[in-house]
Amino acid sequence: EAGVTQFPSHSVIEKGQTVTLRCDPISGHDNLYWYRRVMGKEIKFLLHFVKESKQDESGMPNNRFLAERTGGTYSTLKVQPAELEDSGVYFCASSQVAGSRGEQYFGPGTRLTVT
Amino acid sequence: AQSVTQLDSQVPVFEEAPVELRCNYSSSVSVYLFWYVQYPNQGLQLLLKYLSGSTLVKGINGFEAEFNKSQTSFHLRKPSVHISDTAEYFCALYTNAGKSTFGDGTTLTVKP
Numbered sequence: 001e002a003g004v005t006q007f008p009s010h011s012v013i014e015k016g017q018t019v020t021l022r023c024d025p026i027s028g029h030d031n032l033y034w035y036r037r038v039m040g041k042e043i044k045f046l047l048h049f050v051k052e053s054k055q056d057e058s059g060m061p062n063n064r065f066l067a068e069r070t071g072g073t074y075s076t077l078k079v080q081p082a083e084l085e086d087s088g089v090y091f092c093a094s095s096q097v098a099g100s101r102g103e104q105y106f107g108p109g110t111r112l113t114v115t
Numbered sequence: 116a117q118s119v120t121q122l123d124s125q126v127p128v129f130e131e132a133p134v135e136l137r138c139n140y141s142s143s144v145s146v147y148l149f150w151y152v153q154y155p156n157q158g159l160q161l162l163l164k165y166l167s168g169s170t171l172v173k174g175i176n177g178f179e180a181e182f183n184k185s186q187t188s189f190h191l192r193k194p195s196v197h198i199s200d201t202a203e204y205f206c207a208l209y210t211n212a213g214k215s216t217f218g219d220g221t222t223l224t225v226k227p
Contacts, residue, residue, distance in 0.1 A: 041219060048213050106158055106159040
């Protein structure tokens, strides 16, 4: 069974440009989460989808970030326009059932560098 | 609100020595606790987890952790480390609210 996949693995863009990150969860997992780690600090929660609905987006830093999950399958996270402080590693995770005792499976992450 | 504190940002040890990576947590509700490892240029890999039952949990690669509710700790241990254990380790907690809270990470460096 394939794990959580993320694309691209690395992205280098200039300040002011737009970047779209993609996450493909494990097939059948209704719950999808985005996290990010900036400047070597802790990994922080961004948002949680249940199928195509946003269950919790309390961690989204500002309105330059837009997450979607059309059809309840893969998800995209768009940053527009990107700022220097957006640099970091963006992780996606999925789980089968809400409240499933933390059985979240993480993807390899996308390393975003904004110059 | 929940929080996780990893008490050491860097832990250097010699090969074959024992190691303990410390993690304390704070939560007003029941939690599930995890340790993840991130090797250079790779993603997060689950090492072990505490969901319920026995407070001593064993994970992959010879690691184990002990859940201590009274001290709100979940320290990770390995009796004898290898060079290949060099990585960053993250302690995390999860509640039924649906998201994980992570510590800042501990970089374990194993020296020959």
